[in-house]
Amino acid sequence: MSTVSDTTHEGAVAVSTPPAPSAGDGLSAAELAAKYGLSVSGARPSLPEYVRQLWGRRHFIVAYSVARLSAQYTKARLGQIWNVMTPLLNAAVYYLIFGVLLQTNHGIDNFIAYLVTGVFVFNFTQSTVLAGTRAISDNLGLIRALHFPRAALPISVTLIQLQQLLYSMIVLVAIVLMTGEVPQFSWFLLIPTLVLQSVFNIGVALYVARLGSKVTDLAQLMPFLLRTWMYVSGVFYAIDKVVKHLPSAVGVLLDLNPAAVYIDLIRFALIxxxxxxxxPHHVWIAAVAWAVVAGIGGFVFFWKAEEQYGRG
Amino acid sequence: MAEQSGTGAVSESGERVPTVIVDDLHIVYRVHGAGSGKGSATAALSRIVRRRTSPNVREVHAVRGVSFVAYRGEAVGLIGSNGSGKSTMLRAIAGLLPPERGRVYTDGQPSLLGVNAALMNDLTGERNVILGGLAMGMGNSEVREKYQDIVDFSGINEKGDFISLPMRTYSSGMAARLRFSIAAAKQHDVLMIDEALATGDRAFQRRSEERIRELRAEAGTVFLVSHNNKSIRDTCDRVLWLEKGELWMDGPTEQVLEAYERHTGK
Incomplete structure (x- = not known):
């Protein structure tokens, strides 16, 4: 049988059954590759190597997420002002319904600040998870065109939402000040809390990104799961007032809910x-544990399918 | 076939060094939503729970058992009718599409010429140059270093300060020129070009052909997908003819192209 390499010089050969590739000295493809030091294309790198590659792409991740966010409002006349206007209008709607129409406060002092904090902080996790589900499937074009550690996509999704949250924080701080709170030392607790929540969100985004790349129906289901999560996270009410009527195991679960943990810590910092x-008891331990477990677990889970993401 | 002997396919020791080995490669695409309707949420939930695949998924066997070896210094053309699996195979060689069966071995990291997917039409040309450079794996300083060259090469600013406008305001020719200029700014070991030769006006085409020749000279091995037999003749010394995902013919450019032209009735 004439080998492929020979045909280049001796004349074309129509190939009906593909010949085994060889350099003419009877080596199999794998042996030939080993002889010349060729590596398998698209193979998954080791975990430390993967982390190293990801770190090498940090400028791309940041540039990509900043670009995605600023591309969002370029067609609107007011442009980037919408980054602040959107949360402001959100807060206005909640004020209108709960503060003016219903005049309810569920026995909570400064209910508006309490509510808006909950809505904004939960929205950070909610939007990240929702966008993370589509992080792979919406960017298949990018994945099939360029090389980069795919974890860059769910991470940049989180960074986009983090920037949104920082704009929301400006609105939130303004509302908190208007409702009579005084800036104090505890406000600095915002920083570690947001860092922990961001790490947690990155982990969850990585996790759902891998799931969403395989099970595309997840993007349809996710809004329902997330709404359920919001209702158990004490966004509109105080969990400690509700758990009195519930079995204690349920109360512990509600207290350990990561979204509730981060929301309560922000409320504690600002209000x-x-x-x-x-x-809840041991709240800082829970906050750190959730960030570590979700962050590391999500990263390893995502990395394990690294070579599969182009398939769609 | 004078150019063929001048491509330096032989290393110093006299043996030919393989840079890409494709071994019985199969690629299967899974297409969702090929059936009718999207299905309700409960149906989707029960599918997830039972771990069954959706009836709406169709499998497309795009590449069926292709094997070949490409050597350092070769320029390989890929021809075949639309949908014959040429671009899919390039993506698999680049490691961007996981093979269903078979293996691809490469020397270094092959890359596709093109950054279109990373660019955003709503952003200025300026920011797209930087974003595109970073997406191709350049460092921050490298992008800034090459920024002016990229803009100058694209000729976007010849008719005024267009680089600071959003890319959606560009004419299709201008956008294509900028995309090519960004993509061609990087050097590659194994370079793969997917019908990127004919963009922009005549003057820019000449400039881009020139740039492709430079990239070719720097790269170890070049793959070119094109429907333009002339650019294949000008560039390649070996041609693979794919049809229905199978390798029909593999040989020197003239012979394969002759058979191909006979087949297509040209």
């Missing part, structure tokens, strides 16, 4: 009347 007595 003076929200005292440490209202925080």
């Amino acid at each position: 003076d009347s929200f005292t440490s007595a209202q925080l």
Whole structure:
């Protein structure tokens, strides 16, 4: 049988059954590759190597997420102002419904600040998870055209939402000040809390990105799951007031819910009347544990399918 | 076939060094939503729970058992009718599409010439140059270093300050020129070009052909997908003819192209 390499010089050969590739000295493809030091294309790198590659792409990740966010409002006349206007209008709607129409406060002091904090902080996790589900399937074009560690996509999704949250924080701080809170030392707790929540969100985004790349129906289901999660996270009410009527195991679960943990920590930081007595027990341990477990677990889970993402 | 002998396919020791080995490669695409309707959420949930695949998924066997070896210094053309699996195979060689069966071995990281997917029409040309450079794996300083060259090469600013306008305001020719200029700014070991030769006006085409020749000289091995037999003749010394995902013919450019032209009735 004439080998492929020979045909280049001796004349074309119509190939009906593909010949085994060889350099003319009877080596199999794998042996030939080994002889000349060729590696398998598209193979998954080791975990440390993967982390190294990802770190090498940090400028791309940041540039990509900043670009995605600023591309969002370029066609609107007010442009980037919408980054602040959107959360502001959101807060206005909640104020209108709960503050003016219903005049309810569920027995919570400064209910508007309490509510808006919950909505904004939960929205960070919610939008990240929702966008993370589509991070792979919406970017198949990019994945099939360029080389980069695919974890860059769910991470940049989180960074986009983090920037949104920082704009929301400006609105939130303004509302908190208007409702009579005074800036104090505890406000600095915002920083570690947001860092922990971001790590947690990155982990969850990585996790659902892999699931969503295989099970595309997940993008349709996710809004329902997320809404359920919102209702159990104490966004509109105080969990400690509800759990009195519930079995204690349920109360523990509600307290350990990562979304509730991060929301309560932000409330504790910003709202003076929200005292440490209202925080669940061991809340900082829970906050750190969720970030570490989700962050590392999500990263490893995502990395394990790294070579599969182009398939769609 | 004078150019063929001058491509330096032989290393110093006299043996030919393989840079890409494709061994019985199969690629299967799974297409969702090929059936009718999208299905309700409950149907989707029960599918997930039972781990069954959706009836709406169709499998497309795009590449069926292709094997070949490409050597350093070769320029390989890929021809075949639309949908014959040429672009799919390039993506598999680049490691961007996982093979269903078979293996692809490469020397270094082959890359496709093109950054279209990373660019955003709503952003200025300026930011797209930087974003595209970063997406191709350049460092921050490297992008800034090459920025002016890329803009100058594209000729976007010849008629005024267009680089600071969003890319959606560009004419299709201008956008194509900028995309090519960004993509061609990087050097590659194994370079793969997917019908990127004919963009922009005549003057830019000449410039881009010139640039492709430079990239070719720097790269170890070049793959070119094109429906333009002339650009294949000008560039390649070996041609693979794919049809229905199978390798029909593999040989020197003239012979394969003759058979191909006979087949297509040209």
